[in-house]
Amino acid sequence: MTAPLLSVHDLAKSFGGTRAVDKVSFDLAAGETLALAGLSGSGKSTVARMVMRLIEPDAGRIDFMGEDLTRHSGSALRARRRHIQMVFQDTNSSFNPRATVASALLDPLNTFDILPKPQRAHEVRHLLERVGLSPGLFDRSIHELSGGQRQRVAIARALASRPALIVLDEALSAVDASIRIDLLELLLDLQREQGISYLFIAHDLGMIRAIAHRTAILDAGRIAEIGPTQSIIAAPQTQIGQQLVAAAPRLFHVADQP
Template identity: 55%
Template sequence: MTLLDARNLGKRYTSGGRDVAALDDVSLSLAAGETLGLAGASGSGKSTLARVLTRLVPADGGTVRFDGEDWLALSGSPLRRRRSKMQMVFQDVLGAFNPRATVASVIEDPLRIHAVVPKAERGREVAALLDRVGLPASYAARSIRDVSGGERQRIAIARAIASRPALVVLDEAVSALDVSLREKILELLVALQAERGMAYLFVSHDLAVLAAVSHRIAIMDAGRIVETGPAAEVIGSPQSAAARALVRAVPRLVIEKEDRNAV
């Protein structure tokens, strides 16, 4: 089942006399429960696409159908309500929060806003979410400045899945973590997907990361999607110059897992 279908998205930025087509006629689709990896050189438009899809910045043109709705046409309280279905995890997304905010309040926000569970059960739900991302319930009382980078990303994931979304957009969500921590978070994300059937749009400049989690991979170059295919094919026999350059940048890239089964 198609969960998200984006067509002909465009986005231009003008700054300092420079006009940039950050998105140039971008179309992509995602099935329910699928992971689409999105790779591309720095400045190719990956984050712009993630921000347009999550409604953080407006597109200049194009359409997005998400979960049966005209997603870009939603505004006001209908948009606020539907946001429960599309959540995001950015690189150090909690860095933007008040550092004194408690872990509990960070995870409770979406539970409250989207009335996921009755008020009396919120504390228990926070503990269950913490447990699910591998943190002790005692972390609920800590302030977010007192947790490590890896723990923060776990908390960001707990927050993102709290509202039981159908799609999570992850933009360089593991890029700041060291290799062993990164592997653990990727394993967690794959396990959560198997349990909950969420789709992921997984943005990374690192094809090795995408190889570990993606069913399909799309490659961006200068605001356009220049190649899309099953992960093993894009990595094993890249067709575009942009994809070949990314594969070359990871010289020892081996596809350890067979192409994740198509959904």
């Protein structure tokens, strides 16, 4: 068996007296999607931010590509950053809305020194096409785009550094249901083509059913249950699992609309 791409072990984080994340462990294989589901405040974003090293864990290990990320800082961490990218719900967290599409996408190419400099503008146009956007958007500013277009740019930006893992924190939660389906299909295509792994955070089990091989349900900072998405939806083993699945038929219906 090959080692998992990402292996999180006993990860913990408290804010004041609140245990936001309490001994969370999971593995994620190359080319696999693991969903993190759970009610608001259950600790999903805190897990994502620790995996991204945007916040420091109190305890635990984050093994990524065979190395413990919690031991790295500075340039060693930056070198690994290239391989883990994130897409947020709020595109203002992904980039400066005043930036142009071109500068938002050139930024990771420059930061991680991807391709010889003269080829980078061409790569930006290629990335735009890859996420279903017109290369004609090159000089537009981000704030001129629709919400769905902005989220495609955020995905293109995440792809630019050719990551092994993309963390999507409610990345599709704020876009219209019809656009959401297109974006789910885009993510599935990219995974098939490039073998990218996704840590896919959502409260909507309808979306999760469409994309995630396995699902972990978080409850008050702990993993209540984890397993194949189909098994969890067919027969949730915990009260919180049952609660989320019971809320789902309506959501499935919305998510399944063409």
